[in-house]
Amino acid sequence: MSDLALFALGAIAVLLLVLLKERLTGFAAQRPQDYLDGGPEMDIRRHLNGPLICEGVLYGPLGRVSARFVAQMHGSWDGNTGRLVEEFKYDGGTQQRREWFLTSKNDGSFLAEAPDVIGVGQGVQMGSAIRLNYRIKLTQSAGGHELDVTDWMYLLEDGALVNRSQMRKFGVKVAELVATIRPVTP
Template structure:
């Protein structure tokens, strides 16, 4: 019974999320087009529901624009030697963003407010030869002209099951 109580409390606590509008006017403003342009290097980690480190990785990102369409070509290199690629096609419409990638169900949707971007999508993740779908709550925080920190929470059945933390640095 105690475990059920803890699961219910955890679900209630995680359902209260920060509203993106609370970041309106924060500085430095997220210059989405300027940051995501050219080469970006990133370092990250994956933790499980208990914040236990499960994976580390680096990512090389090539970002290019054609009109209001951003292509992010991401190449992940994990500490266990495995590699993964993801290509995002992201549309910027004012402060609204939508995007698609090969391992994302449907369209990612979100917005920019001040120095922060928040968007949501369903990510397909292969685990032990089975494809799992996780809802992702993805937050990007502009630190300065060169650095953005990205935190993502992955949910299954409405409960947080993992976190991804990523530090991105724009290369010249």
């Protein structure tokens, strides 16, 4: 076997090991069942309700902060049907509005729809965490790309949420978001 063929096989093996490590030990390795024991019990109808403040950062593909933001949010529920309005203000002056329509089911799963979401997002809440998977279409000013998003929200004892999201294109992470969401206190 030639040196070039051996090099190519080695490179493929290293790539497969990196992908396997990420799948078994990284962000993607989490399961909702991991959060059944310990911590407060998450209920999106309660914890994504009323006025909320969200503060966070968006990391680009190289892991550096590419944007900071603050969002005013407001959730409202009628039984198992909810609406969550988000008004983002980014450090560069850009503003963005997203309106989620949520449907909570009795088994802990929920559906999430928004105008920039392709199809219907699939969510599940278990124990102290939420996982939501969806496909989003970015605005033309942000490139117009379609990205696969996984959101994890973790409930803290004081009712605040820590949100960590990863956005992927063709399976490759292109952005990550870390934010806190907490009720607005009068």
